[in-house]
Amino acid sequence: MTLKSTPSPTLPHWDLSNIYPGLDTPDFRDDMDTLEIQLDEFDAYLQAHHIPGDTPPLIDLTDLGELVEIVDGYLARTNVLLRRYRTLETYLYAHVATDSYNTTAQRLMSELDMLGVRRHQQTVRFQAWLGGHAERLPQILAQSPQAQAHAFYLQELAAQSRYLMSDAEESLAAELLVSGALAWQKLQGTLCSQLTVPFEQDGQDQTLPITALQNLRYAPDARVRRRAYEAELEAWASVRAPLAAAMNGIKGAAVTLDHRRGREDALHVALDKSRIDRATLEAMLGAIQEALPTFRGYLQAKATRLGHDALPWWDLFAPVGQVARRLTYPEAHDFIVTQFGTFSERLAQFAQRAFTQRWIDAEPRQGKRGGAFCIGIPAVEESRVLCNFDGSLDQMFTLAHELGHAYHNERRGGKSMLQRITPMTMAETASIFCETIVTDAMLAQATDAEEELAILETFLVGATQVTVDITSRYLFEKAVFEQRERAELSADDFCDLMLEAQAATYGDGLDARYRHPYMWAWKPHYYSVSLPFYNYPYAFGLLFGLGLYTIYQEQGEAFLPRYDALLANTGEGQAADLAAQFGIDIRQPDFWRGSLQLIAARIARYQELS
Numbered sequence: 001m002t003l004k005s006t007p008s009p010t011l012p013h014w015d016l017s018n019i020y021p022g023l024d025t026p027d028f029r030d031d032m033d034t035l036e037i038q039l040d041e042f043d044a045y046l047q048a049h050h051i052p053g054d055t056p057p058l059i060d061l062t063d064l065g066e067l068v069e070i071v072d073g074y075l076a077r078t079n080v081l082l083r084r085y086r087t088l089e090t091y092l093y094a095h096v097a098t099d100s101y102n103t104t105a106q107r108l109m110s111e112l113d114m115l116g117v118r119r120h121q122q123t124v125r126f127q128a129w130l131g132g133h134a135e136r137l138p139q140i141l142a143q144s145p146q147a148q149a150h151a152f153y154l155q156e157l158a159a160q161s162r163y164l165m166s167d168a169e170e171s172l173a174a175e176l177l178v179s180g181a182l183a184w185q186k187l188q189g190t191l192c193s194q195l196t197v198p199f200e201q202d203g204q205d206q207t208l209p210i211t212a213l214q215n216l217r218y219a220p221d222a223r224v225r226r227r228a229y230e231a232e233l234e235a236w237a238s239v240r241a242p243l244a245a246a247m248n249g250i251k252g253a254a255v256t257l258d259h260r261r262g263r264e265d266a267l268h269v270a271l272d273k274s275r276i277d278r279a280t281l282e283a284m285l286g287a288i289q290e291a292l293p294t295f296r297g298y299l300q301a302k303a304t305r306l307g308h309d310a311l312p313w314w315d316l317f318a319p320v321g322q323v324a325r326r327l328t329y330p331e332a333h334d335f336i337v338t339q340f341g342t343f344s345e346r347l348a349q350f351a352q353r354a355f356t357q358r359w360i361d362a363e364p365r366q367g368k369r370g371g372a373f374c375i376g377i378p379a380v381e382e383s384r385v386l387c388n389f390d391g392s393l394d395q396m397f398t399l400a401h402e403l404g405h406a407y408h409n410e411r412r413g414g415k416s417m418l419q420r421i422t423p424m425t426m427a428e429t430a431s432i433f434c435e436t437i438v439t440d441a442m443l444a445q446a447t448d449a450e451e452e453l454a455i456l457e458t459f460l461v462g463a464t465q466v467t468v469d470i471t472s473r474y475l476f477e478k479a480v481f482e483q484r485e486r487a488e489l490s491a492d493d494f495c496d497l498m499l500e501a502q503a504a505t506y507g508d509g510l511d512a513r514y515r516h517p518y519m520w521a522w523k524p525h526y527y528s529v530s531l532p533f534y535n536y537p538y539a540f541g542l543l544f545g546l547g548l549y550t551i552y553q554e555q556g557e558a559f560l561p562r563y564d565a566l567l568a569n570t571g572e573g574q575a576a577d578l579a580a581q582f583g584i585d586i587r588q589p590d591f592w593r594g595s596l597q598l599i600a601a602r603i604a605r606y607q608e609l610s
Helices: 026-048 064-098 103-132 134-143 145-149 151-163 167-179 181-194 210-218 222-238 240-260 266-274 278-305 329-343 345-356 393-411 429-444 449-484 491-509 536-568 575-580 589-609
Strands: 196-201 204-209 373-377 382-386
Touching: 026 064, 026 103, 064 103, 064 134, 064 145, 064 373, 064 382, 103 134, 103 151, 103 167, 134 145, 134 151, 145 151, 167 181, 167 240, 181 240, 196 210, 196 222, 204 210, 210 222, 222 240, 240 266, 240 449, 240 491, 266 278, 266 449, 266 536, 278 449, 278 491, 278 536, 278 589, 329 345, 329 393, 329 429, 345 393, 373 393, 382 393, 393 429, 393 449, 393 536, 429 449, 429 536, 449 491, 449 536, 449 589, 536 575, 536 589
Parallel strands: none
Antiparallel strands: 196 204, 373 382
């Protein structure tokens, strides 16, 4: 493996100055004030057209021209409003995510949340009105170029209108969201980002942010990994009561609203938001279930290599094999850009721009949230990437993954805000693809068996998390929703359900004495107000991305324009229809089995080298 190094002082923090100069500047405040004015004007527009209204409209709604005018007016206003709202939202979140002690950002985020309630209420009002005129929608689309350009959005909005409560109930639910479920979500984020743990390392007593402690799961010393695991469990136990309350509050609110809206269950909402059906989810989960013994074989091989009869949780992420040295950030930068260039020059140039223009916040620090993400900023048509870089192969793969999300955002440039709304299932496509490019390059350049083993290990750790662990998260959340319908759950209940889900998926691949009962406490996905079952889409993304990568290997450069077109259009179609453009039937288990076989081949190679 050849890595070219360039000098760099410290791990970068991202630059937000071209969005707004600061939180206390006139530019930022002006946009907040302008957003409120736009919301007022939007309310007036809806009221003028009695949307949905409890009095007869002043216009003749049998007149197609009037209907077209209303729809066109809504689309134009919504796209403008959303562009400003999403820019403000991502800018504030960029501050909160990197510094949860920033009370100014927290206050402004709360102010924006209140405006977001109004925006949501406006959408719901129009959705109810559109649902009442759904039979006229084909005529509206035929008469309006703007409506036709947003046909998928309008059709989806009308179809989902059947799950709305009354206007008054939806309005109340939106207002209570800020002081209810959203407040619980923020509590979980604040607790987790500010949690610190005393830990002795290299003879020195330290106080580590929980994210830094969790990074020790990759430490080369097994004693450090075990002590970090034990310290982490103690840390989560210390905040388990408020986190259990937060989980109960969020899931309880979701259960109540789902019943009121006529949903079958919480999964019904998630499937519609993912733009897939139950047949697709069952086909994918069924294929994963068939493959679980293969993943357990990998875990058992790893346990044997590390000297265990069964693998304890603290060694789940342990490094295996040898890489000459840990990566510096400049090395990761150079390697990613170079390998992206083997796919397309456009992708390489894009990644270089992200690095040089400081779109990336890489330094782990107290107050910064763990994990990684990418956010798009519409006003400047850019993205920002958060990671917690520690020099591991895993972190380089994570960085490539998040840059894939950023590239996906770039390909949707020029689309309206409503045309960009992409479900999580399709949102992982470019990220998995970019991560696979880098992984394959690392494997191809491995200089010996130990280095190849280390690279395979990094890939398989991630693949196992996105299949086996994601399935355990799905089972856990399913059980939580089922039990929350009857009563609140205690922290012990959550721990028991988590251990049961891990037993059902990891099986004998992990030591039953040493699993992780507090995985529910720190994963922010369980606390998402807007998206229940924030888990299975990751498995979808991994396996769909691997399937696309196989097609790319077969087609070469002819694949590139079709791939870019897919990324541009992920907000304008059902997942099954978008996949069908590549001859993929996601409702059949054979496609998912094919992607899983690619992982199985790497597991077989891992076992051969172990």
